Amino acid sequence: MQNYASEDRYIKELDPKKHEIALSTEDLHVFYGTSEAIHGVSLPFERFKITALIGASGSGKSTYLRSLNRMNDNIEGTRVDGKIMYRDIDINGKGVNVYEMRKHIGMVFQRPNPFSKSIYDNITFAPKRNGIKNKKVLDELVETTLKQAALWDQVKDQLDQSALALSGGQQQRLCIARAIAMKPDILLLDEPASALDPISTSTVEDTLLSLKDHYTIIIVTHNMQQAGRISDYTAFFHLGNVLEYDITSNVFQRPKIQATEDYVSGRFG
Amino acid sequence: MDSKKWDKIATGVLYFIAGVMILILAFLLIFILWNGLPHVSWHFLTSPAKSFQSGGGIGIQLFNSFYLLILSMLISIPISIGAGIYLSEYAKKNWLTNLVRTSIDILSSLPSIVVGLFGFLVFSISAGLGFSILSGALALTVFNLPLLTRNVEESLRSISGSQREAGLALGLSKWETVLKIIIPEALPGIITGMILGAGRVFGEAAALIYTAGQSAPPLDFTNWNPFYIASPLNPLRPAETLAVHIWKINSEGIMPDASQVSAGASAVLIIAVLIFNFGARYVGNHIYRKMTGTK
Numbered sequence: 001m002q003n004y005a006s007e008d009r010y011i012k013e014l015d016p017k018k019h020e021i022a023l024s025t026e027d028l029h030v031f032y033g034t035s036e037a038i039h040g041v042s043l044p045f046e047r048f049k050i051t052a053l054i055g056a057s058g059s060g061k062s063t064y065l066r067s068l069n070r071m072n073d074n075i076e077g078t079r080v081d082g083k084i085m086y087r088d089i090d091i092n093g094k095g096v097n098v099y100e101m102r103k104h105i106g107m108v109f110q111r112p113n114p115f116s117k118s119i120y121d122n123i124t125f126a127p128k129r130n131g132i133k134n135k136k137v138l139d140e141l142v143e144t145t146l147k148q149a150a151l152w153d154q155v156k157d158q159l160d161q162s163a164l165a166l167s168g169g170q171q172q173r174l175c176i177a178r179a180i181a182m183k184p185d186i187l188l189l190d191e192p193a194s195a196l197d198p199i200s201t202s203t204v205e206d207t208l209l210s211l212k213d214h215y216t217i218i219i220v221t222h223n224m225q226q227a228g229r230i231s232d233y234t235a236f237f238h239l240g241n242v243l244e245y246d247i248t249s250n251v252f253q254r255p256k257i258q259a260t261e262d263y264v265s266g267r268f269g
Numbered sequence: 270m271d272s273k274k275w276d277k278i279a280t281g282v283l284y285f286i287a288g289v290m291i292l293i294l295a296f297l298l299i300f301i302l303w304n305g306l307p308h309v310s311w312h313f314l315t316s317p318a319k320s321f322q323s324g325g326g327i328g329i330q331l332f333n334s335f336y337l338l339i340l341s342m343l344i345s346i347p348i349s350i351g352a353g354i355y356l357s358e359y360a361k362k363n364w365l366t367n368l369v370r371t372s373i374d375i376l377s378s379l380p381s382i383v384v385g386l387f388g389f390l391v392f393s394i395s396a397g398l399g400f401s402i403l404s405g406a407l408a409l410t411v412f413n414l415p416l417l418t419r420n421v422e423e424s425l426r427s428i429s430g431s432q433r434e435a436g437l438a439l440g441l442s443k444w445e446t447v448l449k450i451i452i453p454e455a456l457p458g459i460i461t462g463m464i465l466g467a468g469r470v471f472g473e474a475a476a477l478i479y480t481a482g483q484s485a486p487p488l489d490f491t492n493w494n495p496f497y498i499a500s501p502l503n504p505l506r507p508a509e510t511l512a513v514h515i516w517k518i519n520s521e522g523i524m525p526d527a528s529q530v531s532a533g534a535s536a537v538l539i540i541a542v543l544i545f546n547f548g549a550r551y552v553g554n555h556i557y558r559k560m561t562g563t564k
């Protein structure tokens with residue numbers, strides 16, 4: 001891989017008066033033990049938009065995404081420096097209730113990871129733990145979230161069956177439904193379609209596009225067509241830095257940085 | 270020779286070894302059951318043993334075995350679950366955790382007679398429990414706990430980390446995730462291990478000879494007050510178990526029908542252990558199917 005000067009960057013500024021910012025990071029550094037995986041990333045994420053994080057594998061996309069809802073807390077020896085601003089609160093600060101925060105910032109993982117419970121229980125499990133007991137409310141929640149995840153028609157007659165019997169694509173959409181059942185503000189997705197076949201992939205993409213009206217979505221993908229199809233903004237990661245951040249059409253059609261151009265035109269990655 | 274041929278030879282050898290093992294097992298089972306079953310009757314299973322005359326049964330020993338088993342499982346199941354959860358979910362990777370794990374492994378490989386002598390010194394003598402059910406149950410706990418703990422730990426560990434992440438990402442606390450997601454998923458493995466452990470305990474003799482003792486005083490099955498000396502539930506009475514009984518008859522039995530009693534008792538013991546083993550498989554599979562909805 002060619003070396004690019006990391007000073008050579010373009011990070012588009014979003015005017016807070018015109019764009020409502022749902023989440024942003026300021027000079028975020030992530031360390032695994034002593035090795036630094038993210039070298040100071042500052043990015044804004046506009047509300048009700050889809051932002052794609054692209055870049056070669058190992059460039060730090062997952063590391064960055066996982067620090068946004070502090071999933072890296074659970075890996076021994078990781079440290080995250082810098083600010084993560086959410087509703088004027090630095091959620092990377094001390095004294096933040098991480099569990100409460102994660103109810104606002106949900107996550108969907110690369111490999112579908114439904115619980116080995118029924119479809120119904122997968123969705124209602126966390127809401128129930130949060131005190132929703134009314135059966136009617138729960139039923140409704142299951143129906144609306146499954147509809148939003150474009151899964152309702154396929155599973156409405158088998159809600160009490162095990163989620164593990166679903167296909168990979170269906171499982172992933174169930175995981176999306178499960179995440180939005182917590183009514184989060186922000187949905188983080190780490191290559192949600194990479195383990196799926198093309199048809200399931202396009203269903204998941206359609207699902208995300210339809211969710212955009214109600215959720216701020218940040219999605220990691222190394223599939224550039226996918227980023228181009230669904231995202232409004234794109235950030236290009238390279239060796240732990242963001243070298244370019246702009247509206248998606250600019251990143252793909254008129255990249256301002258050489259490294260970005262080489263990457264999106266398939267010269268490395 | 271090509272690799273295909275080698276493959277065939279290796280498979281053949283493996284089949285042969287497996288066949289030999291099955292034959293040995295089958296021979297043992299048939300031998301024990303053939304010799305023992307003719308002596309097993311309802312009377313044999315329910316009446317007390319006799320020291321000098323023939324016609325004694327194994328009723329009290331059988332009861333003692335089950336009572337001891339239940340007591341020791343009551344002690345070891347909660348401890349092993351707690352320790353297993355700690356080791357798998359909470360223990361940091363450091364020298365102390367490694368030391369604990371190594372100790373558990375060493376403990377689990379101690380010969381049971383050593384555990385028995387340890388129990389004798391600590392529970393029977395130092396703690397003053399004498400030859401008693403309680404002393405025996407504690408010795409069995411020492412004998413069984415390491416394996417149970419390891420089993421719980423391994424069962425929890427075999428659940429993918431992505432399940433833990435799924436729970437945490439929904440805003441559940443770590444404890445909630447472990448309790449409500451990880452443990453239920455690991456349950457088939459945990460329960461299978463517990464039942465196998467129960468079978469192991471049921472057939473154990475060496476650890477009990479000097480702890481639960483070698484005598485089976487008559488029991489009064491009409492008085493279940495645990496503080497009454499002849500009560501079946503009294504945990505401080507000596508209690509010879511079935512396995513110990515077999516050992517004792519064969520080393521110093523002087524009743525005229527010693528060999529028949531021994532054969533009958535062995536058959537009963539083997540059947541009980543078989544039930545534990547098949548039960549473990551059945552229950553484990555059943556729970557797994559029930560939880561995952563697979564057929």
Ligand SMILES: Nc1ncnc2c1ncn2[C@@H]1O[C@H](COP(=O)(O)OP(=O)(O)O)[C@@H](O)[C@H]1O
Pocket residue numbers: 032037055056057058059060061062063064075
């Ligand atoms: N748990 C971890 N421990 C140590 N290093 C890690 C860990 N996870 C990722 N890394 C390292 O951090 C860098 C970024 O990885 P990652 O965020 O997974 O990249 P991407 O998602 O873009 O493929 C890589 O060099 C990777 O080896």
Ligand SMILES: [Mg+2]
Pocket residue numbers: 061062063
């Ligand atoms: Mg990744």
